[in-house]
Amino acid sequence: MVEDKDVLITDQYKADEDMVTHNPWRQLRQFTAARIGLGRAGVSTPTRESLEFQLAHAQARDAVHTELDVETLQQQLLQLQQDFPQITTQPPLILHSRAIDRVTYLQRPDYGRQLDEESFTSLKPYYTKTPYDLALVIADGLSATAIHQNVVPFISALLPILIDGIEDFTLAPITLVQQGRVAIGDDIGEALNAKAVLMLIGERPGLSSPDSLGLYMTWSPKRGLTDDKRNCISNVRQAGLSYATAAHKCLYLLSEARRLQCSGVAIKDRSTEKVLDSSAVQTSFLLDNKVDRKGVNGK
Amino acid sequence: MSQSYRYQLGSKTYQFADLAELMAKATPARSGDRLAGVIAESAEQRAVAQLLLAEVPLKTFLNETLVPYEDDEITRLIIDEHDAEAFSVISHLTVGDFRNWLLTDTASTEVLKQVSAGITPEMAAAVSKIMRNQDLILVAQKCRVITAFRNTIGLPKRLSTRLQPNHPTDDVNGIAASMLDGLLYGSGDAVIGINPATDNVTQATRLMNLMDEVISLYEIPTQSCVLTHVTNTLECIENGAPVDLVFQSIGGTEKTNSSFGFNLAILAEAQQAALSLNRGTVGQNVMYFETGQGSSLSANAHHGLDQQTCEARAYAVARKFDPLLVNTVVGFIGPEYLFDGKEIIRAGLEDHFCGKLLGLPMGCDVCYTNHAEADQNDMDNLLTLLGTAGCSFVMGIPGSDDIMLNYQTTSFHDALYARRVLGLGAAPEFEAWLEKMQIMSNAGLAQLTNHLPPAFAGSLNSSAVRHFHG
Numbered sequence: 001m002v003e004d005k006d007v008l009i010t011d012q013y014k015a016d017e018d019m020v021t022h023n024p025w026r027q028l029r030q031f032t033a034a035r036i037g038l039g040r041a042g043v044s045t046p047t048r049e050s051l052e053f054q055l056a057h058a059q060a061r062d063a064v065h066t067e068l069d070v071e072t073l074q075q076q077l078l079q080l081q082q083d084f085p086q087i088t089t090q091p092p093l094i095l096h097s098r099a100i101d102r103v104t105y106l107q108r109p110d111y112g113r114q115l116d117e118e119s120f121t122s123l124k125p126y127y128t129k130t131p132y133d134l135a136l137v138i139a140d141g142l143s144a145t146a147i148h149q150n151v152v153p154f155i156s157a158l159l160p161i162l163i164d165g166i167e168d169f170t171l172a173p174i175t176l177v178q179q180g181r182v183a184i185g186d187d188i189g190e191a192l193n194a195k196a197v198l199m200l201i202g203e204r205p206g207l208s209s210p211d212s213l214g215l216y217m218t219w220s221p222k223r224g225l226t227d228d229k230r231n232c233i234s235n236v237r238q239a240g241l242s243y244a245t246a247a248h249k250c251l252y253l254l255s256e257a258r259r260l261q262c263s264g265v266a267i268k269d270r271s272t273e274k275v276l277d278s279s280a281v282q283t284s285f286l287l288d289n290k291v292d293r294k295g296v297n298g299k
Numbered sequence: 300m301s302q303s304y305r306y307q308l309g310s311k312t313y314q315f316a317d318l319a320e321l322m323a324k325a326t327p328a329r330s331g332d333r334l335a336g337v338i339a340e341s342a343e344q345r346a347v348a349q350l351l352l353a354e355v356p357l358k359t360f361l362n363e364t365l366v367p368y369e370d371d372e373i374t375r376l377i378i379d380e381h382d383a384e385a386f387s388v389i390s391h392l393t394v395g396d397f398r399n400w401l402l403t404d405t406a407s408t409e410v411l412k413q414v415s416a417g418i419t420p421e422m423a424a425a426v427s428k429i430m431r432n433q434d435l436i437l438v439a440q441k442c443r444v445i446t447a448f449r450n451t452i453g454l455p456k457r458l459s460t461r462l463q464p465n466h467p468t469d470d471v472n473g474i475a476a477s478m479l480d481g482l483l484y485g486s487g488d489a490v491i492g493i494n495p496a497t498d499n500v501t502q503a504t505r506l507m508n509l510m511d512e513v514i515s516l517y518e519i520p521t522q523s524c525v526l527t528h529v530t531n532t533l534e535c536i537e538n539g540a541p542v543d544l545v546f547q548s549i550g551g552t553e554k555t556n557s558s559f560g561f562n563l564a565i566l567a568e569a570q571q572a573a574l575s576l577n578r579g580t581v582g583q584n585v586m587y588f589e590t591g592q593g594s595s596l597s598a599n600a601h602h603g604l605d606q607q608t609c610e611a612r613a614y615a616v617a618r619k620f621d622p623l624l625v626n627t628v629v630g631f632i633g634p635e636y637l638f639d640g641k642e643i644i645r646a647g648l649e650d651h652f653c654g655k656l657l658g659l660p661m662g663c664d665v666c667y668t669n670h671a672e673a674d675q676n677d678m679d680n681l682l683t684l685l686g687t688a689g690c691s692f693v694m695g696i697p698g699s700d701d702i703m704l705n706y707q708t709t710s711f712h713d714a715l716y717a718r719r720v721l722g723l724g725a726a727p728e729f730e731a732w733l734e735k736m737q738i739m740s741n742a743g744l745a746q747l748t749n750h751l752p753p754a755f756a757g758s759l760n761s762s763a764v765r766h767f768h769g
Contacts, residue, residue, distance in 0.1 A: 109334070
């Protein structure tokens with residue numbers, strides 16, 4: 001969302017006061033990112049708020065339709081990997097799903113879950129008998145923007161934590177998938193022979209969060225697994241879940257998966273339960289109304 | 300039992316294996332049917348299927364079930380509870396005749412009400428497939444479905460709203476802020492309904508208490524609902540939580556509903572439990588259902604049917620339990636089921652028409668996701684069309700932006716636009732409250748007052764708000 005201090009245009013709306021009714025409860029935005037207290041022109045959304053909405057929608061739309069810049073990403077990851085030669089020396093691979101373009105991708109989720117023939121064949125030389133500990137798969141999903149903005153800093157945070165946390169950690173070649181959905185990671189993990197796959201994918205962009213990265217971990221990945229076999233970490237981005245926190249959650253999930261030899265509903269992310277407990281005691285300002293009953297009840 | 304359908308067009312012969320295929324091929328184009336592989340192969344094949352479907356007698360739908368009777372409790376519900384006497388008025392008609400009949404003055408509001416229990420979901424779906432958008436609007440507008448709990452929904456020239464104060468972490472002040480915003484824009488007569496971010500009994504109870512206390516303190520003639528799973532709500536009732544409405548997402552096949560984790564017996568149990576609380580003041584419709592085209596395909600439980608026919612079958616489930624509200628969440632599911640604004644608009648009108656014809660208090664979540672080919676203008680169009688069609692309620696959310704579910708639906712402002720341009724009021728009990736609280740100076744004309752309503756001023760000076768500002 002556009003913050004007040006970043007508003008597009010300020011001086012052109014001087015006559016505002018006469019035509020726009022402002023809402024004093026806009027101050028409650030302290031409590032929520034919801035678009036409350038917009039004010040009104042007549043009963044309609046004022047010009048500035050209306051155009052700010054259009055900007056947010058435009059950003060979300062662009063995130064959906066921006067093409068994943070695989071070449072740049074490949075270079076960045078190659079450079080990043082050079083700091084960790086002990087876990088992999090293979091360059092990142094570029095793959096493509098069966099969805100040939102974005103329009104097909106949006107209408108055929110089944111195509112987005114499968115590699116095209118050429119990509120599948122290209123993985124064969126990288127198969128090893130001794131399984132890799134982890135395959136990192138990066139896919140555009142519904143927001144290439146999320147990938148462009150978050151993947152490199154997130155992986156930079158993740159790799160040292162995994163190297164410290166898992167003995168003799170080995171990484172399969174990183175794969176970059178164009179027009180990919182979550183389940184394609186299982187195909188890739190199986191083809192490479194990885195014990196686990198971590199899918200980094202652009203989430204469906206919200207109006208206030210066009211750049212949200214989602215992480216999906218599957219233990220013992222195989223084609224055809226369903227969502228209940230995956231663990232998800234959502235909303236990884238600068239204004240959301242931090243890279244460091246997300247990386248620690250990944251290590252936790254991966255360690256649990258290694259211990260239990262499975263993933264999905266069997267693993268509980270305990271950190272979320274704590275959050276719920278602490279918020280359970282709150283009461284809302286709306287119930288803390290100091291006017292007397294007569295006032296509350298109107299006349 | 301099943302027969303095939305043939306049509307000769309010049310030298311070309313079109314053949315459809317059975318009624319399910321004929322229905323699917325006759326359906327106006329949409330991406331979900333393409334994904335399911337049941338869509339017409341050409342525009343001509345679709346038009347031919349519609350011509351053939353128009354010749355199918357309505358009686359056929361009672362003899363030729365699209366999902367086998369033995370395999371599906373919804374088929375059994377449809378067949379076993381069919382009202383033959385109500386049907387007798389239209390039993391001699393074909394699907395094509397039925398369209399004509401619905402459009403005549405004979406099919407008045409009263410007559411449509413009498414016939415409703417004789418119409419099966421498949422009949423409604425079939426006739427909708429050969430109706431244009433204006434037909435769907437005209438006939439739906441004649442249907443009247445009135446329900447009540449603490450206020451009355453569905454009266455003529457009314458458009459209610461669900462206030463949807465969702466928050467990504469269920470923060471009580473965040474939710475309360477959106478609730479206040481909505482109430483001060485005149486929203487919330489259909490229900491104040493929260494989609495919880497964390498879906499469990501503890502959280503649901505917290506949110507129920509929050510809404511119940513606000514409704515009591517400000518004496519709002521409306522009802523609350525936490526949109527959690529029906530079994531969670533049952534547990535909340537057992538624990539003594541203040542449950543007004545029981546929510547459940549429903550689909551049109553038994554398999555869809557078992558993928559949602561419930562069956563008809565559980566819904567019946569929940570309805571009885573909610574009724575036993577006796578919390579309604581002007582009525583006892585205690586159920587709130589949500590539906591949407593594509594859910595059966597998404598659950599891999601569509602039995603080869605097109606998504607609109609599956610959707611209509613969900614309305615058989617809904618009408619069994621006398622709901623206060625039924626909401627088709629039309630654009631939420633995404634472009635693989637409804638690709639763009641045109642498909643979303645068509646589906647919204649179909650769902651509203653079929654629901655109303657079957658006797659349901661049909662509302663619509665006029666909405667889209669950011670990966671659909673749709674925008675605010677498409678939503679303006681659908682809202683205006685549905686308002687014209689007599690839609691029972693729409694959603695209301697701050698600035699159209701649901702920051703929890705990450706999609707766009709109608710705003711508080713949008714509802715006021717529709718009320719003004721179409722001359723629609725809120726539920727009468729709620730309108731009176733809006734004026735009493737000085738939120739509106741003239742609720743019939745959707746005129747908001749220019750000052751902060753005094754009853755709410757105190758909460759803005761509460762310690763929580765002041766504390767935040769230091």
